[in-house]
Amino acid sequence: xxxxxxxxxxxxxxxxxxxxxxxxxxxxxxxxxxxxxxxxxxxxxxxxxxxxxxxxxxxxxxxxxxxxxxxxxxxxxxxxxxxxxxxxxxxxxxxxxxxxxxxxxxxxxxxxxxxxxxxxxxxxxxxxxxxxxxxxxxxxxxxxxxxxxxxxxxxxxxxxxxxxxxxxxxxxxxxxxxxxxxxxxxxxxxxxxxxxxxxxxxxxxxxxxxxxxxxxxxxxxxxxxxxxxxxxxxxxxxxxxxxxxxxxxxxxxxxxxxxxx
Numbered sequence: 111x112x113x114x115x116x117x118x119x120x121x122x123x124x125x126x127x128x129x130x131x132x133x134x135x136x137x138x139x140x141x142x143x144x145x146x147x148x149x150x151x152x153x154x155x156x157x158x159x160x161x162x163x164x165x166x167x168x169x170x171x172x173x174x175x176x177x178x179x180x181x182x183x184x185x186x187x188x189x190x191x192x193x194x195x196x197x198x199x200x201x202x203x204x205x206x207x208x209x210x211x212x213x214x215x216x217x218x219x220x221x222x223x224x225x226x227x228x229x230x231x232x233x234x235x236x237x238x239x240x241x242x243x244x245x246x247x248x249x250x251x252x253x254x255x256x257x258x259x260x261x262x263x264x265x266x267x268x269x270x271x272x273x274x275x276x277x278x279x280x281x282x283x284x285x286x287x288x289x290x291x292x293x294x295x296x297x298x299x300x301x302x303x304x305x306x307x308x309x310x311x312x313x314x315x316x317x318x319x320x321x322x323x324x325x326x327x328x329x330x331x332x333x334x335x336x337x338x339x340x341x342x343x344x345x346x347x348x349x350x351x352x353x354x355x356x357x358x359x360x361x362x363x364x365x366x367x368x369x370x371x
Contacts, residue, residue, distance in 0.1 A: 124188050139176040145230045146177045151223045161214040164259050182259045184251040191247050193292050203257050204282050205307030215240035229267040237268035246281035276320035285358050318360045325355035
């Protein structure tokens with residue numbers, strides 16, 4: 111990776127996975143990890159295979175060993191998003207954007223771009239695409255009330271398409287219990303619309319099942335991280351993920367069948 115030198119002032123950026131990130135001029139810097147070279151190779155691949163305008167441009171490392179990506183102008187909402195974020199057109203565009211990114215990732219693992227990939231998160235099978243693993247409003251850049259880019263790629267890893275789509279549904283339909291809504295939404299219809307926008311023939315039930323599994327895994331991860339980091343707040347996150355997983359988990363049709371007799 112090339113190194114970049116800068117004397118411009120640092121401006122700390124807020125947000126979920128953006129914790130510890132700073133802006134310097136037209137770049138964003140944060141601590142690199144063993145996975146950074148793989149993620150930068152992925153970003154270059156995505157940008158050269160149809161996602162140039164919606165994923166960050168990687169620029170190597172700086173003198174402090176931090177990764178550098180090109181800054182995306184626009185608005186971010188790491189905490190409470192504005193009411194318009196739940197508009198139908200944004201829901202649809204989020205599904206279309208995720209499909210674009212997934213399709214752009216095809217062929218990456220078989221390319222000369224990466225020989226020994228290192229991922230921060232485990233690979234999930236079938237490894238159909240490279241999943242972002244955290245597609246959500248807090249990782250979107252907005253311009254004129256439209257999604258213009260997807261950021262925070264450090265936890266990307268190979269996995270099934272539906273795994274990413276399920277988490278997008280959790281955050282964008284939304285099914286997350288911490289989502290701030292000012293009006294009731296037809297979640298069943300919005301989920302169907304999101305699946306249609308993504309363009310794969312998944313059923314709502316299949317996405318619910320993938321969502322429940324994803325949230326249970328996220329709860330286990332949060333508990334583990336709480337133990338190693340000493341951050342007790344992560345335990346409350348884990349409890350919320352498990353409660354949400356239970357709330358959305360489809361009923362077992364076999365139990366319904368047995369109850370009929």
